[in-house]
Amino acid sequence: MDYNKINDNIIEKIKSAVKGAVYVGDEVNEDFFHDEMPIYGEGIPECLVDATCKEDVANIMKICNEEKIPVIARGAGTxxxxxxxxxxxxxxxxMQSMNKILEFxxxxxxVRVEPGVLLNDLAKACLDKGYLYPPDPGEKFATLxxxxxxxxxxxxxxxxxxxxDYVRKMEVVLPTGEITEFGSIVSKSSTGYSLKDLMVGSEGTLAIITELTLKIVPNPKYIVSLIVPFESLNNCISTVPKLFQNNLNPQAIEFMERDIIIASEKYIGKETFPKKLDSIDVGAYLLISFDGDDEDLIDNTLEQAAEILIKNGAIDVLVADTPNSIKDAxxxxxxxxxxIESQYKLLDECDVVVPVTxxxxxxxxxxxxxxxxxxxxKSFGHAGDGNLHIYTLSNEVDKIxxxxxxxxxxxxxxxxKAYEMGGKISGEHGIGFGKKKYLKNFEGDVNIRLMRAIKKAFDPNMILNPDKVIAISE
Structure with a gap:
């Protein structure tokens, strides 16, 4: 699809329509050219605008929709x-200047927040009030x-x-510049199509979020983590379904192989995971957490878990039950x-998801x-939900x-292979630009046709974050 280039007239329109700073050409910091996976290349914005409010966003979208200018909303770039x-x-x-926690x-x-609030900041604010915002992605300094x-x-x-599961309501600006709300503060709704849920995971291709209302929960009083070494990866991972079958309800279950632990401990300069126990070389680990409000119940759960883990091949079960030991674990x-980034110059990754079994x-x-x-x-991932992070790595930059x-x-x-097993391309990182080809190949023509029709319904001129998730044309 052909788009128009930005000219001086359009720049002046934008400057007069927004409260935030406007940067053009060489004024745009190169940090905005790429994300955390530079293997997919760079894109240089002709103009960067620091949005300060929904009206800034709406006014930009109205101008760009009329002028057929592509637009992308950007958070922390992680x-x-x-x-x-x-x-x-x-x-x-x-969107990083729209970073206020508006109301508990x-x-x-x-809690109501602006979209530029960092996950880390919301998590701390919730804990200070005795609450928990449960989503816990690895990158704590991403925007909400x-x-x-x-x-x-x-x-x-x-x-x-x-x-x-924690998004109750959102305010958005459509590609046409219209401002609307999806969802509600209520906990249930069967009121037409769930436009709010369609927005979640849409990767900034359907509308721009300008406010979020998120669910919070009471912070559990107790949390305990287990470091569980195994001799083999097979025994390690095959134990996970048994924890669920026994209704132990873990907060988190991560798996990791020996090599990635050694690399990470070297990077942080601290060793926590045993490499050899009872003359047995450790090949893989589970890192498991349990939380709750009843200490006796937690202790009982730990006993059951330890019994299951040892029975299924764990070399030992090491308990971390103090804030410092949990932090170290x-x-x-x-x-x-x-x-990984400190060791390799070339990397790509997938975050495929397969059934836990x-x-x-x-x-x-x-x-x-x-x-x-x-x-x-190198592979690691969320053993409790089947979301696996698989990295391809090289230092041979001359063979890119x-x-x-x-x-x-x-x-x-x-x-x-993931699709054969009932899985999907991405569990949490999305499709973006880098995985678009695989989505088309494995989701099938019918699903892609429906996704493209949804995109067209929200964004008739295809200006918002174009060519991400799905191709805008064949």
Whole structure:
């Protein structure tokens, strides 16, 4: 699709229509050219606007819709699929200045926020009041608008669900510049199509979020984590379904192989995970958390869990039950991506999701398949919900073309296997620009046709974050 370029007249229109700062050409900081996965390339906005309010966003969209100028809303830029990159140039709206926590409604257990509020800031504000905002993606300094746009999941999703489950209401600006609201503060609704739920996970392609109303819950009084070493990956992952079958309701279950733990502990400069126990070399780990308000019930749950884990091959069960020991237990897990980035110059990743009962078979398939390629592969993920993070890694920057070609073949094969097992391409990172081809190949023509029709209904001129998720034309 052809778009118009920005000229001086359009720049002057925008400057007179917004309260926020406007940057043009070389004034745009290069940090806005890419996200956290630079392998998908850069996009340079012709103009960057710091939005300060919904009226700024609405006025920009009205001008760009009339002039057929592509627009992209941008949060903290922590995405991993190119969804926040201005591949069609045009105007980028920086949402980070809209960062106020507007109101805690404690009677209705909700909080109103602007989309530029960081997840970390909301989490702290909730804890200060005795509440918990359960979504817990690994990147704590992403914006809430970005979290909602990707339906971010994270480690607590196994018990509490994903971001979608906590969005009650949102205010949005449509590509036409109209301002409207989706959802309500009420906890249930069968009032027509759920436009609010359609927005969650739409990756900024349907409308721009300008306010969110999110559900919060009481913060549990007790939390305990278990570090559980296994000799083999098979025993490690195959134990997970048994925890659910025994109704133990863990808050989080993460799996990781030995190599990624060693890399991460080296990166953070602290060792917490044992590498050898009872003369047995540890090959893989589960990191499990339980929470609740009844200490005796938690203790009973831990006893049951330990019995199940040992019975199914755990070498030992190590308990972390103080704030510092829990922090140490999760420090290595929370640093996986940074550790990988510190070791490799070329990387790509997928966050495929498969049924929990298929994780071991799937990871074994991935590991076997990876031996045919020039790159290294490291895997870890959310064992409790089947969302796996698989990284392809290399330092041979002079072979970037070959790296991309081989990664494409590898990804196609492992995505196909995921679909065979009943899985999907992405559990939480989205499709963006980088995974668009795989969505088209594996979701099928009917589903893609419906998605394209939805996009057209919201965005008749196809100006909002174009060519992300689905191609705007064949």
């Amino acid at each position: 995405g991993l699929t190119g969804a926040g990159v201005a591949i069609k140039n045009g105007i980028m709206i920086n 409604d404690e009677e209705n257990m909700i 608008g970005g979290n909602v746009s990707l339906n971010a999941g994270g480690m607590r999703a196994v018990k509490y669900g994903t971001t979608r 999760w420090a290595a897990r929370n640093s996986f991506l940074e550790a 298929k994780i071991a078979d799937y990871i074994n398939f991935v590991n076997k398949e990876s031996k045919s390629y020039i790159f290294d592969v 073309k070959q790296f991309k070609e081989e990664v494409d073949k590898f990804m196609s094969i492992i995505y196909e």
